Amino acid sequence: MNPFSRIILDWYSENARDLPWRRTRDPYAVWLSEIILQQTRIVQGMAYWQRFMDRFPTVKDLADATEDEVLRLWEGLGYYSRARNLHQAARQIVALGAFPSTLGGIKELKGVGDYTAAAIGSICFDLPAAVVDGNVYRVLARHFGISTPVGTTEAKKEFTQLAQRLLPEDSPAQFNQGMMDFGALQCTPQNPACLTCPLQSSCNAFRSGRVSLLPVKKPAVQVQERRFNYIYVRCKGYTAIRKRGAGDIWQGLYEPLVTAPTAEGNYFSGRCPVLIKSGVKHQLTHRTLLTDFYLWEPETRTELPEGYIWVKETELDHYAKPRLFELLLEAL
Secondary structure (H helix, E strand, C coil): CHHHHHHHHHHHHHHHCHHHHHCCCCHHHHHHHHHHHCCCCCCHHHHHHHHHHHHCCHHHHHHHCCHHHHHHHHHHCCHHHHHHHCCCEEEECHHHCCCCCHHHHCCCCCCCCHHHHHHHHHHHHHHCCCCCHHHHHHHHHHHHHHCEECCCHHHHHHHHHHHHCCCCCHHHHHHHHHHHHHHHHHHCCCCCHHHHCCHHHHHHHHCCCHHHHCECCCCCCCCCCEEEEEEECCCCEEEEEEECCCCCCCCCEEECEECCCCCCHHCCCCCCCCEEEEEEECCCCEEEEEEEEEEECCCCCCCCCCCEEEEEEHHHCEEEEEEEEHHHHHHC
């Protein structure tokens, strides 16, 4: 076995994180954890994983749920396409009659890419497939002195091939999880524990003083700014909401009335919403949302713009909402 791989396995045996989905080889539980943790820290994701397991203990329970039910349970995690893909994949699995046990079959599931398929395949079915995520990129880049910018096609190919060569075929699950934990606990992005690292003597970055320079990242995508108004309509215990469609952020979630920032539009001609809070900033991955919150309390439930419906305020919790809508409710 490669000395690097032996050290990772030995380190993992002593330092593995105790995570609930590691106490099982049930592919449903492992798959659910991988989808939740794609863009989420473990501390936050663990509570959501437990919530889903309690509400949907089997993949059939998840498949039988409505999309609104799944989105409501996902509320607060962001990247809602993950929840929609999770729901669709559950229905794929039920249609297949069992969770797929080959790498190709796992990749056919909606929302599952190379990394997730390798994680599930190695952990649940002992498939010799190496995982490559941010932690793995960092560990390999530093130890082997690789300066190919991560996030590029070249890097994905180079790092995947290297990780696959290092993977011990008799212990793929332990090695993959060891690499992830090593990057999360030992070889961290900032202030890595180099002085106590078991790979210190063979680490290229440590020997050359380039720990803070590796891995090399490609230029970040420019963040775009969007401005709009949220108007909460309150009329005798009712409010107006709509379900967002495809092609933009928050597909399938519900929001209050939305208007452009420079004008209130024809619908609000002659009407006077009251400003509740201005310049509310909400950060998404590639967008900064700047929003003004308003309250409008008409005497009667007037006709609404197309797509909006009246619902009881007491029933708002039945609808999955983006965090920005929750901020409006908190401001009110």
